[in-house]
Amino acid sequence: MNILGIETSCDETAAAVVKNGRTILSNVVASSLKEHTKYGGIIPEIASRHQLELINPIVDKACTKAHCTLKDIDAICVTKSPGLIGSLLVGLSFARALSFAIQRPLCEVDHIKAHLYANFLSLDNGKKPKANKKPKLPAIGLIVSGGHTSLYYIKNMHDYQLLGQTRDDAAGEAFDKVARILNLGYPGGPVIDKLARKGKNKTIQFKYADLPHTFDFSFSGVKTAVLYYTQQFKNKKHIPLEEIAYSFQESIVSILVKKSLEACKKKRVKTLVAGGGVAANSRLREKLTTKAKEHKINVHFPPLELCIDNAAMIAGYGYHHLT
Ligand code: KG4
Numbered sequence: 001m002n003i004l005g006i007e008t009s010c011d012e013t014a015a016a017v018v019k020n021g022r023t024i025l026s027n028v029v030a031s032s033l034k035e036h037t038k039y040g041g042i043i044p045e046i047a048s049r050h051q052l053e054l055i056n057p058i059v060d061k062a063c064t065k066a067h068c069t070l071k072d073i074d075a076i077c078v079t080k081s082p083g084l085i086g087s088l089l090v091g092l093s094f095a096r097a098l099s100f101a102i103q104r105p106l107c108e109v110d111h112i113k114a115h116l117y118a119n120f121l122s123l124d125n126g127k128k129p130k131a132n133k134k135p136k137l138p139a140i141g142l143i144v145s146g147g148h149t150s151l152y153y154i155k156n157m158h159d160y161q162l163l164g165q166t167r168d169d170a171a172g173e174a175f176d177k178v179a180r181i182l183n184l185g186y187p188g189g190p191v192i193d194k195l196a197r198k199g200k201n202k203t204i205q206f207k208y209a210d211l212p213h214t215f216d217f218s219f220s221g222v223k224t225a226v227l228y229y230t231q232q233f234k235n236k237k238h239i240p241l242e243e244i245a246y247s248f249q250e251s252i253v254s255i256l257v258k259k260s261l262e263a264c265k266k267k268r269v270k271t272l273v274a275g276g277g278v279a280a281n282s283r284l285r286e287k288l289t290t291k292a293k294e295h296k297i298n299v300h301f302p303p304l305e306l307c308i309d310n311a312a313m314i315a316g317y318g319y320h321h322l323t
């Protein structure tokens, strides 16, 4: 079964063709990110206008790359929510119209749950499908993106139970806002990740909010702590950017790792899957893998290109809701 996936929840316009919910035949992503960087964040109106311009050529490109035409598509899956309303509308309207035109079923899926599904996909280079190990269910799902930070208990593809979520900023949002405080540009996650590698220290500490006995998160306090700490360097030439980046990142990563492992323990599961833009963070990947190993838990991270918003995860996750 060939499924065409369409994703337009934010600044990415993405289309993909996925076979039987697992093998990626094509995965095309365009982004209007450059248009937003000067504003320090995504401007919804600009994002939706770009979605309109890009949706047709991107869907065409996904079909061409998969060596198929619309006749070979058996169903369409599209992101329903959450996301920016204008951007979502472009993908949804396009998918509904296409489904009607080619007389194929349509499935509208949840973007967040689909992020975790990126771990169940297999990349196909056209010749040899690279069979990465499929995570075993039930599992705990950690979703960390620019808009969301949540922990799920995944019983099966139809049963996701929300255990906790952020009460204020999402983890990625905290990275972006701290980068803004430090004048590092947008998006902040990749820059902070890189700087932090050279900033190991024990002198600067930003305490994380524990919120004991819950699986909820709070990142706004850490962000404010960074703001107050940096104020002392206001009229100084040197600001220890690498050290601040390191300590901030350690704080975020520590609480993500702690709560994820606690959730595994509470639900007695031995599989942990991560997803979302912040799942690309090198320190999170390293620390979660090491700590999980100590508890004999198998951790799965999607390949970097599937951490960001993409349509392969939408097609793959939707497959289980069509069949
Ligand atoms: O999942 P995503 O592409 O979009 C949303 O659905 O939100 O995530 C984007 C977020 C941004 O906040 C960005 O700063 C963050 O992911 N991000 C990272 C890294 N790469 C992207 N955060 C930390 N470390 C990274 N390497």
Ligand code: ZN
Residues within 6 Å of the ligand: 111, 115, 145, 276, 277, 308, 309
């Ligand atoms: Zn996303």
